[in-house]
């Protein structure tokens with residue numbers, strides 16, 4: 001499989017993001033041996049045949065990329081982000097940390113939660129819009 | 141490429157035995173620092189002992205009201221834990237201010253305490269002089285580019301800073317670190333866990349090479365209502381601190397019953413500003429008190445060519461963090 005990309009190789013860019021054991025991780029800093037028995041989902045595992053995952057569709061519709069190199073990592077990160085928000089996990093910009101509760105995925109929340117994925121082409125506005133669309137769809 | 145062996149620990153004792161048996165072996169937590177440093181050629185362990193299978197990931201209440209953070213609890217789970225958020229919100233803030241969501245999902249609480257400095261010269265073996273990496277080789281940073289380096293507690297041998305955010309909040313919360321070695325368990329006060337560089341900057345902490353961290357035990361806190369973690373850095377997210385402040389107040393109306401203040405990005409260890417804490421006791425929670433405390437906290441600062449900006453930055457950050465902790469959204 002060639003979908004997952006190596007960018008920095010040091011945890012600094014997010015292009016290698018995969019979902020292992022249900023969580024997004026930087027695969028460049030993780031030994032495969034540590035994940036024996038875990039389910040690992042890469043970008044190849046999101047679509048069902050020709051039917052794209054809603055996050056993939058949203059990236060297409062909002063031009064969430066230019067060269068596309070960071071995109072597999074961005075999309076895997078966004079898929080996990082939606083799951084984290086569903087579970088009420090807080091971020092640095094979540095207003096009331098003291099009380100656990102539902103999280104509202106504002107643009108600021110999206111930017112903070114996607115900050116582990118750099119894009120050298122600067123496609124960030126499209127990426128934020130894509131995550132917003134995918135979030136809206138999974139909400140309804 | 142250095143070859144190494146890999147094994148899974150099946151019990152805390154087997155991990156400790158493996159360490160005692162092979163001094164070049166290393167425990168593997170999330171791997172986000174160790175694997176990175178192995179790729180850099182800075183760390184060259186002969187064996188990795190995977191401690192992720194050990195039953196040390198739980199976060200559990202302690203009798204008497206504290207909280208036990210298991211060594212392999214993930215940073216992300218710790219920050220999202222309802223009890224951490226309710227009792228130690230500053231700790232959740234500090235963790236969430238560090239690294240990225242992916243890294244926090246991997247990073248363990250014990251591994252976070254043991255992450256090594258981000259001094260550029262330490263990280264790059266192409267530089268020959270680094271006492272931390274190679275004792276006796278000198279310090280490239282003292283005469284080099286030292287923008288991110290220490291302003292408090294440094295030595296002529298090393299001016300590196302500890303990069304952890306979590307550890308700064310912990311320094312203000314006074315936990316103990318519960319560890320197991322070949323002779324059994326002991327508890328290390330958090331203030332004694334990290335070291336100043338002195339003449340042995342190659343030793344970051346007082347954890348012995350054959351000891352396994354079991355948990356970080358937080359005492360009950362009276363600071364939950366008035367605390368704040370403030371991180372100042374080059375970009376708004378996914379960057380290490382230039383300066384950070386963990387500030388907490390126990391207030392009686394507007395009078396400060398007691399205060400806790402710790403700084404990050406300024407020293408070889410999370411820096412507890414005890415004189416500043418004492419100065420706040422019994423004072424009104426006002427900007428004047430906070431400014432006086434900030435002056436005291438930075439009184440002994442020594443700067444280098446590129447990092448003098450950290451002194452005013454740290455003072456401002458202290459005033460701001462205390463102000464927010466007191467409840468003013470200034």
Ligand SMILES: Cc1cc2nc3c(=O)[nH]c(=O)nc-3n(C[C@H](O)[C@H](O)[C@H](O)COP(=O)(O)OP(=O)(O)OC[C@H]3O[C@@H](n4cnc5c(N)ncnc54)[C@H](O)[C@@H]3O)c2cc1C
Nearest residue numbers: 011169170171172173174238239248251252254304305353
């Ligand atoms: C790009 C990047 C950005 C980052 N930004 C930040 C930031 O802004 N703020 C911040 O605070 N951190 C930051 N980090 C650092 C990150 O928080 C640490 O790498 C992480 O917390 C280390 O935990 P780990 O479990 O992955 O440790 P590992 O890499 O697994 O281990 C680190 C060390 O601890 C030892 N160890 C692990 N567990 C135990 C144990 N139970 N007992 C004894 N020894 C043990 C290991 O042997 C090793 O020596 C960043 C990291 C990267 C790569």
Ligand code: SF4
Nearest residue numbers: 259270271279298299
């Ligand atoms: S500051 Fe410390 S870590 Fe950096 S080069 Fe000097 S000795 Fe090495």
Ligand code: FES
Nearest residue numbers: 007008009014028
């Ligand atoms: S390649 Fe893994 S984070 Fe950059």
Ligand code: FES
Nearest residue numbers: 066068119120121
């Ligand atoms: S699309 Fe080119 S790096 Fe992101």
